[in-house]
Amino acid sequence: MPRSQNLPVAPSDIDAAAQVIAPYAVRTPLLSLPVLDERAGAKVFIKPELLQRTGSFKFRGAFNKLSSIPAAARGNGVVAFSSGNHAQGVAASAQILKMRATIVMPGDAPLSKRERTRGYGAEVVLYDRDRENRETIAREIAGKRGAIIVPPYDDAVVIAGQGTVGREIAEDLSALGVTPDVVVAPASGGGLIAGIAIAVKARFPNTAVIVAEPQDYDDHARSLRAGRREAHQARSRTICDALMAEMPGEITFAINSRLLAQGVTASDEEVRQAMAFAFRELKLVVEPGGAVGLAALLAGRIDARGKNVVIVLSGGNVDADLFARLIAA
Amino acid sequence: MPRSQNLPVAPSDIDAAAQVIAPYAVRTPLLSLPVLDERAGAKVFIKPELLQRTGSFKFRGAFNKLSSIPAAARGNGVVAFSSGNHAQGVAASAQILKMRATIVMPGDAPLSKRERTRGYGAEVVLYDRDRENRETIAREIAGKRGAIIVPPYDDAVVIAGQGTVGREIAEDLSALGVTPDVVVAPASGGGLIAGIAIAVKARFPNTAVIVAEPQDYDDHARSLRAGRREAHQARSRTICDALMAEMPGEITFAINSRLLAQGVTASDEEVRQAMAFAFRELKLVVEPGGAVGLAALLAGRIDARGKNVVIVLSGGNVDADLFARLIAA
Numbered sequence: 001m002p003r004s005q006n007l008p009v010a011p012s013d014i015d016a017a018a019q020v021i022a023p024y025a026v027r028t029p030l031l032s033l034p035v036l037d038e039r040a041g042a043k044v045f046i047k048p049e050l051l052q053r054t055g056s057f058k059f060r061g062a063f064n065k066l067s068s069i070p071a072a073a074r075g076n077g078v079v080a081f082s083s084g085n086h087a088q089g090v091a092a093s094a095q096i097l098k099m100r101a102t103i104v105m106p107g108d109a110p111l112s113k114r115e116r117t118r119g120y121g122a123e124v125v126l127y128d129r130d131r132e133n134r135e136t137i138a139r140e141i142a143g144k145r146g147a148i149i150v151p152p153y154d155d156a157v158v159i160a161g162q163g164t165v166g167r168e169i170a171e172d173l174s175a176l177g178v179t180p181d182v183v184v185a186p187a188s189g190g191g192l193i194a195g196i197a198i199a200v201k202a203r204f205p206n207t208a209v210i211v212a213e214p215q216d217y218d219d220h221a222r223s224l225r226a227g228r229r230e231a232h233q234a235r236s237r238t239i240c241d242a243l244m245a246e247m248p249g250e251i252t253f254a255i256n257s258r259l260l261a262q263g264v265t266a267s268d269e270e271v272r273q274a275m276a277f278a279f280r281e282l283k284l285v286v287e288p289g290g291a292v293g294l295a296a297l298l299a300g301r302i303d304a305r306g307k308n309v310v311i312v313l314s315g316g317n318v319d320a321d322l323f324a325r326l327i328a329a
Numbered sequence: 330m331p332r333s334q335n336l337p338v339a340p341s342d343i344d345a346a347a348q349v350i351a352p353y354a355v356r357t358p359l360l361s362l363p364v365l366d367e368r369a370g371a372k373v374f375i376k377p378e379l380l381q382r383t384g385s386f387k388f389r390g391a392f393n394k395l396s397s398i399p400a401a402a403r404g405n406g407v408v409a410f411s412s413g414n415h416a417q418g419v420a421a422s423a424q425i426l427k428m429r430a431t432i433v434m435p436g437d438a439p440l441s442k443r444e445r446t447r448g449y450g451a452e453v454v455l456y457d458r459d460r461e462n463r464e465t466i467a468r469e470i471a472g473k474r475g476a477i478i479v480p481p482y483d484d485a486v487v488i489a490g491q492g493t494v495g496r497e498i499a500e501d502l503s504a505l506g507v508t509p510d511v512v513v514a515p516a517s518g519g520g521l522i523a524g525i526a527i528a529v530k531a532r533f534p535n536t537a538v539i540v541a542e543p544q545d546y547d548d549h550a551r552s553l554r555a556g557r558r559e560a561h562q563a564r565s566r567t568i569c570d571a572l573m574a575e576m577p578g579e580i581t582f583a584i585n586s587r588l589l590a591q592g593v594t595a596s597d598e599e600v601r602q603a604m605a606f607a608f609r610e611l612k613l614v615v616e617p618g619g620a621v622g623l624a625a626l627l628a629g630r631i632d633a634r635g636k637n638v639v640i641v642l643s644g645g646n647v648d649a650d651l652f653a654r655l656i657a658a
Contacts (some may be wrong), residue, residue, distance in 0.1 A: 034353070
């Protein structure tokens, strides 16, 4: 029996999501870059989700989710809580579908993420990351307005949307006649990596799907080792603002605990170096959270030598002043 | 009679070049980015040659040229003069083909371009852009060593290599069932735009191929208007360090005067804004000279509304400190 049977999301759900998002999402290419192959001693394929509409993969899951809301229920709009990329995904999807969107964001989210969310016509409500609970605030707003909450990751329809990233990887590699040995993607709540794992392993059952996290925000790696959901123990911030969820989701962990091979981490300094490498050598703008898989590869923390390796760069929404600081030699 | 008949480079030369470079060059994708479509009011396709090996299209022409040198003549190596991107293209090609390379570069070329050229194993000889003639220096070195000069643009084999950019654009658009109305690419000596014009117009004879230049370095636009080669009249530098050739080449102008629709220009400030837009919205690192076509589009200087428009971003080799300064709001 394939290990993916009886999971909360099926490959066919991802096929359906691919149809739903096709008119609006960017089908991002799979990039081959000789300089990275040479550096890693591997055949590396980059999946640049920074080229996705809104600058991150989050548009895929958000648009799939909003599209699944029946027309009769769309009138009161949607509410989402997000540190920035899911916010933009929901806001842009709502704008396309002509729905009202309210986004609850931490006050310390990057300025560009807040401004871009407003730019898609959403109302932004800020909260204090240390003192308030964003889910509570979102539920209050949703209750008052009769709006529907769009969860950032722990939702089968959202996960199916993110899984289209893995479906495209599998399609493009099949066309090239390449079997991936390793696929690496970042995780906060784990929706992206869960969707990717389902889609990739449906086509390539022996591929090792690896989750990448910031060093101290290693709740997925911990949970995989423990066999149950565990919170990270981080006491300070990470530059990976998009990857600060406290622990894996229930639905995402039900998938990831069955399908993932392992977790790897990268320090803030390694993430900075990966962003500088991406600027200098790949000519791509990657945000800190989007670069954590590349950082783990460049730091030698993935067994890649001589293998076919896919690295998902999940987003590129980073403020110009922070980017300038991080790429300085 | 098709207008491209009896030109110094034939579409079949570009087909042959495509075969030669295929094992080493990146077949860059054609990117669709909704945010750019909305901004330009057009269907825009980006050809990101910044993803090319060495960070610019120059690898294509250089590798095609070096591969055309008979084995018996390779022993004494090659010499090239270049402000940076051709330098890297020649150096990387020589490294792959195990030839010696000497590159004559201006002392004020961006540091990263000089370092990267050395990184490919080439010897770099610096000269004073205001007081010395790089062609004279290159010829002296070549004479002493019996080395072969690799011209940056005014050479049919180099132009055929650059033409593979246009061939890929034509192939990808044909596969999508799209006919381009306009194709825009930057020019210094004019090799890239000449190669693109031959390849694109072989498949799409009615497409307008437009050359983009820095405001005061408009020698192609002047020459197209005059019907003969004219030098630009610039008295100060431009931030487009890659686009400072004094006048069109003889061979390139023989092609461009027959095939190009017009020339457009962009100011340094418009180029800066285009680079910042590419950083913020496209998540691509474009160097000043590579962004001049995008700058002209964003400045409204190309009749694009409602049309299918291809913009070639020709390179992404820019120092981190300059990039940081230019993307600051």
